[in-house]
Each structure stands twice: as structure tokens, then as C-alpha cells.
Amino acid sequence: MKKTLHIQPNDNVIVALEPLYAGETAAGITLLEDIPSGHKFACLSIAAGQPVIKYGQPIGHATVSIQPGQWVHSHNLKTSLSGTLDYQYNPVSNPIEARPGSRPVMAYRRENGTIGIRNELWVIVTVGCIGDTARNIVNTFRQRHPLDDIDGIFTFNHPFGCSQMGQDHQNTVKILQDIVTHPNAGGVLVLGLGCENNQLKPFYDSLEQINPQRVRCLNCQDVENEVQSAVELLEQIYQAMRHDRREVCDLSEFSFGLKCGGSDGYSGITANPLLGRFSDNLVRYGANIVLSEVPEMFGAEQLLMNRAADRATFDKLVAMINRFKDYFLSNHQVVYENPSPGNKAGGITTLEEKSLGCIQKAGTSQINDVLDYGERIQKKGVSLVYGPGNDLVSTTTLGACGCQVVLFTTGRGTPFGGFIPTYKIATHSELAARKSHWIDFNAGILTEGVTLDEAAEQLVEDLIAVLEGKKTRNEISDLRSIAIFKQGVIC
DSSP, X not given: OOSEEOOSTTOSEEEESSOBOTTOEETTEEOSSOBOTXXXXXXXXXXXXXXXXXXXXXXXXXXXXXXXXXXXXXXXXXXXXXXXXXXXXXXXXXXXXXXXXXXXXXXXXXXXSOEESOOEEEXXXXXXXXXXXXXXXXXXXXXXXXXXXXXOEEEOOOSOSSSBOHHHHHHHHHHHHHHHTOTTEEEEEEEEOSSSSSOHHHHHHTOOSOOTTTEEEEEGGXXXXXXXXXXXXXXXXXXXXXXXXXXXXXXXXXXXXXXXXXXXXXXXXXXXXXXXXXXXXXXXXXXXXXXXXXGGGTTTHHHHHTTBSSXXXXXXXXXXHHHHHHHHHHTTOOTTOOSOHHHHHTTOOSHHHHHHHHGGGGTTSOEEEEEOTTOOOOSSEEEEEOOOSOHHHHHHHHHHTTOSEEEEEESSOOOOOOSSOEEEEESSHHHHHHXXXXXXXXXXXXXXXXXXXXXXXXXXXXXXXXXXXXXXXXXXXXOOOOOOOOOSOBO
16 A cells, blocks of 8 residues: 555656555655654655645645645635636537447436435425424334335434525425335325414425325324324335336436535545446436535635536526625625635545545546536436535435436544435545444555456445335435525514
């Protein structure tokens, strides 16, 4: 295993792939300080104010003079980003050749043509104040049935659906409707209270392409015993879905959400490049790839814009980026207050550095569409969807737009899962070994002699197994949550 990585020839920093210590020689340079694993050290003299280069791009500027062998981090490197920017469309074409033939995958084909990878029964609440009631309903139903003929019954709590105004209320309605109609659910009970802003009747009546035998609704205030009444409805839904069976589908019919901008210094050299190669491979198969977490694109957004399929897509991408920057500014917040303390502990210093790792998940293919929050996938290939960097919100956003599974790169580790399978990819082997009950795939093998193409093929095969029923770590641990983006006030 190599001790260091010099990513691009013009980089003036080198990444430590293991802890290095003052006085030892690494990459031909005598180290002047200890260098933690995943962190950077200078390989050239960098004057104060001069750009620090990583991935062949500036990741900020030196705040003091830095000598070869010195640790480069928050004490001597600062972001060069500020305010809003003007963008130019400089299209870069890199067509991805389609793979001949098809790749069969066993999955659930729903009546409306959508494809699910699980056959689950869900209870979705229109308002947060009946979340615990939904949990009691689910637990009661579980006690009555072994559920060995479906993939389980679940509910996902949230705090919204009432006391919301304007766009926040519309966001809640849209995301919950997207969840209700997601093909990973073979049946859904929509549970309302009765007095909330998110009224059950208009919510239910505006659902599109549903089978009323599989999607039912109940207002708790309308019945004497809401648990008993809900369980009776669940019995009917269960009978309608319990005989569903997987059938032959094609990999081109699936959508994959890719998330996490970068959580440590390994993200941009292992897990995110791996997802980039995975993305290109899946585009070749005709599948859909979706990225979110808009603020984590700040700094490298021009590189994504250059890959827009056409001027209209470029304009939508510019609007998405500026809209999110305006969101920060309208709330009197610093646009570039990133990375997090955990990111910094793992070796990421600036948002430029984080974003250059983030965008690698999109591979090299063109960006075909830009989606608003809660909007469904419209076009084949790679799309971006409006959403924040928050892990749970972005995972929910990706599931709501139509992804059947989310691939989440992590260098710090996290156990959580969304309402769809949430597949965790470790950026380094130490995390994969230490938190094996959290991690589904170890991208650290890329620093241990495995090539990017080999790792990507392994990842594709393992993901196909997940599509066909293999449980992700979050599913095994029964860790499933949703979160909805809130932009305004609660009244």
C-alpha cells in the first residue's frame, strides 16, 4: 500500500494515505510536522496568498507562507469563495457509449409501470402529531402477522403537515405524496388526524396513478378506535399486495441516488471517484443517476455546468445554484460555511476541496436535467435535484424523485437509512472494518491495489444483488427515517 497520493502533477499538496510523522521522508520530502491520515502536506513552497492546488484545481489560498513538508489545513489554508458568481456556458462533450444488449434484474413491476425493489407495506402520516399513533398501528399489525410473504411494514415519522406556511407546506405535501406513490411500497395506508393543514381528502384525491385497493386512507378523528380501524384497512391492503412476485426487469429501468459531497480526505480519491465510474457504467446500461446536496457543489459548480446537455439545462443549473445561495443570503448566513467539524477532522479544509470531491460522483457524462425539490425524474442519464446538504433530507429527496436506492459515501461513518435502501460506501478500509455493521462496500480497496474499473464492476454486481432483495445494513438494523426540507417559518 502506498503511503501518499499525488493526485495531479500540478498539485502543490500531497495526500497522506496513512499517519505520517515529522522527520520521516514521504514522496521524497522530509516532513516538518506530523500529518494525519487523509490530510495534506505541501510538496512545493506556497507563498501567502498563493492558491493551494489539489485535483488540479485551486482549493483556497495560503494564509501564511507554507514550506514543503508542512501540514496544510485550516491553520494555514482558507477558502477563496465569496458571494455569488457569474457563470459562462463552456460546453464539454464526453459521450458515453451505450452497452449492447440488456442486463436482467428481478424486481417488482407495478401496475403503473414503475419498478420497485422491495414489496413493503407503509403507513404514511399527513401530520407529525400522529407519528406515534402510526407506530402503534404498525406494531399491532406486526403482532398479528409473521409478514414472511412481504418485505415488512414500516412508518416514517416527521414533524410537519400543520402550522406551515407557503412553500414549506407545499414541499411537505409533495414529498409525502412522492413517498406514498413510491414503487418500493406494494401498499400504503395514508393516516390523517383531521384538523391539520395537510388535509387528508385533497391530499389523497390528488395522488396520481394509484390503485385504491393498495392505497387507502383514514382520519383518526373520524373513528372511535383509530388503531383498530387502521389495522382493519391494513389487513385489506396486505391481502392485495402479499402475492406480488419479482419478475424480469432491466437495469435500464432503475434510478440510483448518489450522495455525500465529501466527508473526509479520502472521499475525493476513493469513494466519490468510484461512484463516478459507477455512474458512467450505469448510464451505459441506460439507467438513471441523480445527485443532490446543492451547497456541496459550491466551488466546483462551473465544472458541472460545462457538462450541461444544452443551454436550457445550463440555465436551469445556474438557477438552482443561485437559488440556494440566495436562500443562505436571505437568512443572513455565510454561503460558504462548510465543511463540518467532522469533515475537517478527516482532512477536508475548504468548500472548494469538498466540492471537487463531490462532483466526481457524477462521472464524466453530460448532465441531462435539473429537477426542483419534490419533482420526479424526467429524463434518462444524469440529473441534479434541488436539496440541501443535510444527509437525511437529501436522502429523502433522492427517494422522492424516484430513486429505488441511495448510494451514500462516508469517511466518518453513519448508521442511518432513508425510506429506501441506503447503501453505505466507506472511503477507507479502517472505517469499513471498524463499522462493518454500518458499511455495505469498502472503497478503501482502491488504495490497496484494486483498480477503479475492478472496484466499479464489484459495486455494480453488489448493487444488482441489493435490487434483487439483498438487504442493506440500514435495513438489517431497521434504521429508516425521512426528513423534509424546511425553508420558512412555523406558525
